[in-house]
Each structure stands twice: as C-alpha cells, then as structure tokens.
Amino acid sequence: MRPFANAHVSTHAAIHTLAAALALIAALAAALVFAPAAGAQTDVRLRITAEGRSAIRIGFLEPEKEIDEDMAGYHEEFLRILKDDLEMSGYFEIVKDPEKDEPHALVGAVTESRSRELSFDVNLQDRVSSQSIFRRKYAGATDGIAMVAHVVADDIVYALTGRQGIANTQMAFVAGARGEASLYTVHIDGSGLSRITQTPSIVMSPSWSPDATRIAYVSYASGDPAIYVIDLEDKTTVRFSAFEGMNAMPAWSPDGSKIALTLSKDGNPEVYVISIDGKTRKRLTRYSGIDCSPTWAPNGFELAFTTDRTGSPQIYAVDMEGLSPRRITHEGRYNTSPAWSPEGDLIAYVARIDGGFQICTVDPFGITTSVLTEKGDNEYPNWSPDGMHIIYSSQAGSKSGIYIMNRDGSGKRRIFKDLENPRSPAWSAQPRKTKLEPLEG
C-alpha cells in the first residue's frame, strides 16, 4: 500500500497542513474500507478534493508591471483559459479578492512581446509567507496561447498537488452516422480535431495504449468485426484480432503488454487477454451466456467485466487466472460497461434506472454505489488520467455530446458536440506531446 505516493511535493506550510489533515482522514477511511480485503486491491492514494470547501484556493494578483496596450487582449485570453483549466482540474477554487478571500496560493502573470512570440512570466507563490513556489517564463505564438495556458495550468497542478494535470491531454472518440462512423482524436479543450480512420464504417470502443502512441479500436471495415491497432505516429494500422464471430471491446493493459477483449469464437462472448505480439492468448471467463466489456484494475491483477450469469447484466471482477469471479454490483437489473479508475478505488459503470441509463460508481468490493447522472441516456464512462474526472457520452436531444464531470458527479459540462453523434470517448493517459518548454525557472 502506498497511500501517499505522489500526494505532495513542494509547497508551503498552510497547504501542507491542509493536505496532511485530509491525507490522514483519507488514509483512515481507506484503511477502514480496504483493510478487510487486503491484497485484492490496495492501490489507493490520497484524494484531496473534487471541489467544495476543501479545495485549494487560488487568487490572481495584479500584474507586477503594466501590460502593454497591444498585449492586453492576449493577456486576458491567457488568464481566462488558465483560470478555466485550473477550475476544471477539480483541485482549485479561484477566489475573487486575493487580499480578503485568504487564498492559499497566488498567481501573478505578465504577458509581453518577445521577438515574434509572446512571453508569459508566471509566478506562483504562497500567500502567507509570500515565498515563491515557482517562477517560470513560457513562450508561445499568438495563436498558441491556449497551449501555453494548458501547460502553465498543469505546472500549477503539479506544484500544488504533486499530480499530473489534465489540461494538456486528449481523447479519442467515434463520430458519424451509424455504420458510417470514423475514429477521431481531439484535445480535451476541444481544439485540434483529427480524423484517424479514413474508411467510414461501424467503429467502436477506442482504447489508448498507456504511452498514448497507439489506439486499439473495433471496425467493421472489412465486413466483419475486427480489432485494429493504429500507430498515431507513423499512421500504420495492424489487424490485431479477427477471429470468427465478435472481436470487440479492447482494453489495453496498464503495463501496455496486453489487450483484454471480448471474443465469441468459442460459441458465446467470453473475455480474453491477448499479448500485444499476439503470441499468448488466455481465456478468463467460462459461462454460456454473455461475458464482455473487460476493464483493467490499475495494478493489472484483475479485470472487471459485464456478465449476465445471474440472469441480468452485472459487473463482476476476475483475476488473471480466471478464477473465482466475484460479483460487484447488486442493485438493479442492468449494470454494464465498467471502467476501473486509474487509482483503483472506484469502478464507473452504466445502470438502468427508471428506464434511463445513468453513470454510476461503485467501490471494487461493491459496498458503496453513487449515481452521478440524472437525465437522458448516458454511456461509455471513462476516467481522466488523474482519476479526478469521468467523461461519458450522453444522448439527450439537443444536449447530446461528450461530457465531463468530477468523480462525484458535480461540475458537469459538455466538452464536445461537433460532428454527428460524438460517442465512445476514451481519455489518453498521457499529456499530448508538446515542444513547449519553460524559458527559465
């Protein structure tokens, strides 16, 4: 157990005390919940907050020096995106008055013209001691302000929480009419849309490699369902799995060496794990009904999946030997599409509630469930790499699209609605590659 790994790096006493107190509470809670099942799933770490009163409060200072008139527009844009990113991260509350509202940390920024680019001088400091936590200069073109803001936001997240931020990440998703869909990627701020597959077809279930260089997905482009793996760098595609019957629902293992998937080659849908080189294949489920939709525990020791072995679809988990599957969901008659959080402490899934389909979470032992959405038909829950957020697709008439919410269901907002019927989002575990480096600091 490593409850405090990554919890904190370097910042000042006030935040440290707050975090330590929260850590203690979290550790006690974790110990209470997880102690009885030691060994099964112990990859639990500190959670600071999703939002609310225990958020780290950040105030924005007036610039140290006057912003040039021709820089004012860029400066405003930079601050707006930076604040958006910090709020979306789920850790922070932006206070209105940096003097009276007693923020934990202060951000100062100066935007200047620097040869043909812009320079952003960012100073993050502790309010009480006025000590600098970091001071860095970032450079970017006038049309690359958002990128700079995302990098700065992630640097602030890292400095104050020890965690990797999400402002600079991307997602894969499917869009297009039924049967004529394509796979796309887009940055999480909605920019940089890129079409990945060229032949319109039935396309489903993208899953990123942990290093974010490849995506596994299902396509019917050949007429039959098969799982393909596309390399995003050299744009090559290989057919990974094309057994007789269904080849569906790929899930890349956390160590990158295997893909879990659903095959029906033995007469009905079963969960398998196949090594990336295709040389080893292991069947993990044995039941005459439906076993499908595998998702990896982050420690790689277990898979959660959907099975109807009790007469209705429910979430189960099974170890890598396929031994003693254990039931996780107990409420209701329809629980499908599990997605294990990157920290291992929750499994998101879809439940049918009053005829609608809602995103829920449950701990890996099935003790506590939470319903996170209320309206419409929601599916394909998928975690942010930091485990703070869930993205999902929602069919709700004019409000359809891909949504993000905090892990407790708060802060819902639509992040993508362009193209036809965007669905099946998969969040990349890694920040997208950027050449942007701090100039100094």
Added chain:
Amino acid sequence: MRLLLVLVLVMCVAVMVGCGGKKARPPEDMDEMGEQGGAKLPGEGDDAGATDEPVTPIKPGGSDEIELKRIYFDYDKYNLDNDAITTLAGNAAALMDNSSVKIRIEGHCDDRGTEDYNLALGEKRALAARDYLVNFGIAQSRISVISYGEERPLDPTENEKAWAKNRRSEFDIR
C-alpha cells in the same frame, strides 16, 4: 441427388432466361426510338413471351427461391420464444431442402442500453438462432454469425413498436 438435379435445372433455366432477356431488351433510352415510332425491334416479337414468365425471383444459383424469415426477441433477452421457434423451424426446413445455401445470421438490438452490451446481446441472438439450426441438423459450416448491436435498426423511431421490430435476428443468404 434430386436436389442437385433441381438446382442444375434451375440454373439452366436462369441462364437461358438471362440470355433471352438480354436479346429482348430494348434500348435503354426509349426516346431514341422516336423516329421508329412503335415499330418492332428485330426479334422482339419472338421473345416477348419470355418476359411474362415468372423469372424475376430466380437468379443464377437459385438461392432466392428460399425465404428465411426474421425472428424477434424480448427486451434484453436472447432466448427463443415460441414464435421464434416456429419461424426457425420453417427456416431450418428450407435450409434442409437447399443444402448448398450458406447463410449469415445477423443479430440486432434496439438502441436502449449500452453499445457494447448490445453488441454482445446481438451476438447471442444470432448464436441462439444458429444453435437451433445446428441442432436441427444444418451443418455449422453453412452458417456464420455477425452482431450489429444497435447499429442497424429496421425502424429508427423511438417507441415500443419500433424497438420490438429492431430486436431481431436476420438470415442473410450468402
């Protein structure tokens, strides 16, 4: 053996009709006929009778003479109800009588529920039909299955009637 003979005969008829039809076909654009008015094309009178024959349902191979009916399923189910079994028995008999015919069974769902579970559900609906046919005595090598999940509804509207129509297995002659 008898079946084979029938098939060969059907194919011969089809080929003959095919040739006859080609010979009899008037130019594509009837406007070109303007100058000739209603004058008969060479040979038209001779073959005119051929177009009255019920030739259209018969294609080379004769496979279209068998009709395989869809079966339907209850919401979230893949077991065969009595109606489905009655229909399947008819389909099985037709396949027994046409032993060269290969089929692909498509499994479909209504669009409620998750895409991934519906894909598995569609697969089970296709497999349920396949297993019935195999138990009936149809060689499994003649049957392939594919699930389209909720991707190909017969009726895309959102109501009970449409959903019931969409929860089905179809039998596609290959």
